[in-house]
Amino acid sequence: MLNDEYKHVENNSKLLVENDKEETIQKDSIITVGEEERKSIKANKILTVEKESITTIKNDCEEHILEDFITIVKDDLKTIVENNVIKRIKGTKTEYIEQDVKKKYLQNMFLQIGKDYRLDVINSYHLKANTVKYQANTIELEATNGISLKCGGNVFTVDPSGIFLKAGTVDTTSSNGGVSAKDVAKVEIPKPLYEKVRVVELIPTITKQDDLTQVLEYEAIVEKFYNGVWSKTTDLTPTQEAQLQWYFIKNNDESDKDILTDNPTNDNITINGLKMSVTLEEENIYKVGHAHCFVSNSEEEGYTQTQLARYLEVEDIVSSHISQEEGECIAVLNVEEPRQEELAQIRWNIEDTQREIYNGKETIIHNLKEEKVYEINFLAYIDGKIQDAANTRLTFDKNEEKNVKNNTTMNNKQES
Structure with missing residues (x-):
């Protein structure tokens, strides 16, 4: 085609390519989607960007990765968070840093350790603070070469050769109660909670259609994970509702549950929250309707099937x-x-x-x-x-x- 092409489709458009598809655009490509965009890729996805990549998300962003997630950055990695950062790791966390680490906290830092804490420093360890307070049931200080307590010109030393005290005055009957360091208030660090959803069941209103005019309706039974517990719910946020993937596939095999979208039909499918309704096309010739609703795993989440009425001739x-x-x-x-x-x-x-x-x-x-x-x-x-x-x-x-x-x-x- 040597000139411009303009195509206007007033209703739906479906394209079926039974083999490979290759598209080459010599200049820019602009795609505008008025509402949702969904993609289902059965195998790998490879994306190569030779220059910059910019992604702008105006609302929330949520990723579900069912197995490993590996990020390799050849040069620098910079992350700027204008509000809070919350991380929850159920397993172990390992950091291996080959050069220096620099951290600067402009306000308070609180560290709570549920069990043991060990710090190994090969060379020097320097702690500088206005006041330092150690509080424990038992404190043991052990040094190979020696331990000294210094204040002004006074020095108390313990080393392998003995105990030494250098002081202008030693008063064993003094009422001096010693110095006090400032207390740092203990804060409660709550366990970060997160929510995720899954479909545990898909319930059909009818399992066998009497005639083609009957509307098929399916309701998803959903559980939400919160505070470590799965519980049934019907209260989903718009973002959580958008995670539900609905499919209605027709064929003649009850055991063929594969989600194949290469057989487009003219069925009227409406999705409203946790429900899907299907009005079959007048000339339906397929025996079984397979309904799927899932978030991440089509084989383990919501599925059911309906025996369909067929147009006969x-x-x-x-x-x-x-x-x-x-x-x-x-x-x-x-x-x-x-x-x-x-x-x-x-x-x-x-x-x-x-x-x-x-x-x-x-x-x-x-x-x-x-x-x-x-x-x-x-x-x-x-x-x-x-x-x-x-x-x-x-x-x-x-x-x-x-x-x-x-x-x-x-x-x-x-x-x-």
Whole structure:
């Protein structure tokens, strides 16, 4: 195409590519999505940006990574948080830093350790503070070379050679109670709580559809994880509701639960909070509807299925002579593996007369001689849909070899 292309689609648009798709845009690409955008990638995703990448999220951002998360930064990493930072690690945390670490806290720092604390310093350890206070049940100071307490010109030393006291005055009867260091108030550091959701069940209003006009409805039973406990809830934030992934897939296999979106249909699907409603297209030919609702794992979260009603039509009649006087006709339906209740809807007209004896029969064997005409006309149709009947003709002549006169589908128009 040498000139510009403009495409306007007033309603939905679906594209099915059964193999690879490659798209090359020589300049800019701009995509504007008015509401939500969802992508489902079954295998890997590889994104290469040769220059800068800028992402702006105006509201919350939440990521769910079910296995490992590795970030490799070749140069510097800078993170600026204008409010609070809360981290909760359920397992262990290991930091291995090969060069210097610099930290500056402009206000208070509180550190609480539930069990033991050990600090190993290979070289020097220097602590400078206005006041220092140690409080413990037992304090033991151990040094290989010596320990000294200094204040002004006074020195008290313990080393391997003995105990030494250097002081201008030593008063063993003084009432001096010693110095006091400032107390730092103990603060409570609460366990950071977080919420996540999962779908534990998907409940259908009906498990077997009687006719195509019945609306299928499904309700997701959701649990929310809070303070270490999963509990059922119907109160989800808009962000949590957006995490729910809904799918309705149709096929003819009850055991095929794979989520494949390469079979687009014209079903009307509406999602409202924890509920999904489905109105099937008028010409549905699929036997089973698979409903999925999940946050992260389609195999372990909400799933159910519904036996669907199908649009039925006799597409063709396969006819043949099985003897000199008898003809066989087989009605070919438009659906795979017809159920018994679907076969029961087959009706037969022979020579413009309905033959109730053949009601519900997929295959009939009819005595041609009884019709007393040379050419016998057969119609097969679904009850109430004679206008969509399939048609064939067999001939009978006691003096001739019998064969099929023709074998046609009426294509929504009965032959006269």
